[in-house]
Amino acid sequence: MKQLLKQVFNSQKHLIRLILPLVMVILAASLFVAPAFATGVDQIPSVENNTWVLDQGEVISRLNEGKISTAFEDLAKQTDKQVRIVTVRRLDYGETPESFSKELFEKWFPTKEAQANQTLLVIDTVTNGTAIISGDQVKPLLTDSIAESVATETVSVPLRNGNKYNQAFLNASDRLVAVLSGKADPGPPQIADNVQVEGTFKKAEETNQGNATAWVVGLLIAATVIPMATYYIYQINQPSSDG
Numbered sequence: 001m002k003q004l005l006k007q008v009f010n011s012q013k014h015l016i017r018l019i020l021p022l023v024m025v026i027l028a029a030s031l032f033v034a035p036a037f038a039t040g041v042d043q044i045p046s047v048e049n050n051t052w053v054l055d056q057g058e059v060i061s062r063l064n065e066g067k068i069s070t071a072f073e074d075l076a077k078q079t080d081k082q083v084r085i086v087t088v089r090r091l092d093y094g095e096t097p098e099s100f101s102k103e104l105f106e107k108w109f110p111t112k113e114a115q116a117n118q119t120l121l122v123i124d125t126v127t128n129g130t131a132i133i134s135g136d137q138v139k140p141l142l143t144d145s146i147a148e149s150v151a152t153e154t155v156s157v158p159l160r161n162g163n164k165y166n167q168a169f170l171n172a173s174d175r176l177v178a179v180l181s182g183k184a185d186p187g188p189p190q191i192a193d194n195v196q197v198e199g200t201f202k203k204a205e206e207t208n209q210g211n212a213t214a215w216v217v218g219l220l221i222a223a224t225v226i227p228m229a230t231y232y233i234y235q236i237n238q239p240s241s242d243g
Contacts, residue, residue, distance in 0.1 A: 038090045038091060038092045038093065039056060039088040039089065039091060039092065040091075041100060041103040041104050041107055044056075044086070044104055044107070046108070047084065051084070052068065052072040052083070052084055052085070053065045053068055053069055053072075053084070053085045053086075054085070054086045054087070055085075056086070056087055056088050056089065057087035057088055057089050057123070057125035058087075058089075059087055059125050059163075059166075060165060060169055061166055064166045064170055067170065067173075068169060068170065068173045071173050071174075071177050072084070072173065072177070075177050075180060075181065078181065079180060079182075080117050081117050081119070081137075081138060081141075081180040082117055082118050082119065083119040083120075083121070083173075083176050083177075083180065084108075084118075084120050085122075085123075085169060085172070085173075086101075086104065086120065086121070086122045086123075087122075087123050087165075088100075088122070088125065089124075089126060090125075091124050091126075091129075097122050097123065097129040098131045100122060100131070101120055101132070101133045104120065104122065105118070105120050108120075109135070112136065115135035115136070116136050116137040117135055118135045118138070119135070119180070120132065121155070121176075125165075128156065128159045128160075130151040130155045130156055132148075132150055132151045138180065141179055142176070142179055142180060146179060146185055149188055150172055150176065150188075153188035154172045154188045154189065155168045155169070155171070155172050156168075157188065158171065171188075171189050174186070175187075175188075
């Protein structure tokens with residue numbers, strides 16, 4: 001019996017030597033998988049004349065992306081005012097929606113003349129942080145107060161009430177088109193429970209992240225508990241020194 005327990009103990013020690021490197025690899029992967037999805041301005045492609053929605057966060061349905069693009073294209077033809085929406089999954093460390101939108105605005109439209117009739121709406125889907133920036137010819141219509149309301153109410157309220165991205169961007173599109181067409185500002189819309197309810201399923205990356213964390217915790221517990229239990233059994237089965 002003593003020899004058997006000794007063999008079991010030795011085999012457990014060997015198993016731990018094999019498991020620990022794997023645990024460290026999984027732990028490192030779980031810690032650094034999120035930054036791998038971070039987006040910097042240099043990763044955003046150059047703007048195209050017919051690109052109105054750049055949904056890198058993958059939160060807008062194809063149908064609604066088409067509706068928004070059509071509305072912005074018609075606005076550009078009728079008024080020369082151009083609006084673009086950009087979504088990203090995650091911003092680089094230290095970046096904010098405001099700093100990112102400013103950098104992207106200047107990358108896409110490097111001169112004051114190019115920026116004059118432009119409006120850019122950006123959202124980071126991890127934090128739901130939103131920013132909007134516009135050119136000099138737009139500001140008389142899209143005032144700072146209206147722009148702030150679009151970002152903090154028209155877009156953000158549906159997101160706070162269930163991550164309703166499609167509703168948020170459709171509402172923002174309708175409001176921006178109205179304002180930039182010279183019509184009265186309709187203001188932030190009332191949120192109705194029956195308007196385009198988003199799914200409540202987790203994204204695949206969130207599920208994968210949770211599974212990886214669970215595996216890490218399980219392996220760490222196993223690596224700690226198994227050798228302790230084996231050693232305890234080994235000790236209690238040792239012959240007493242008094243015997």
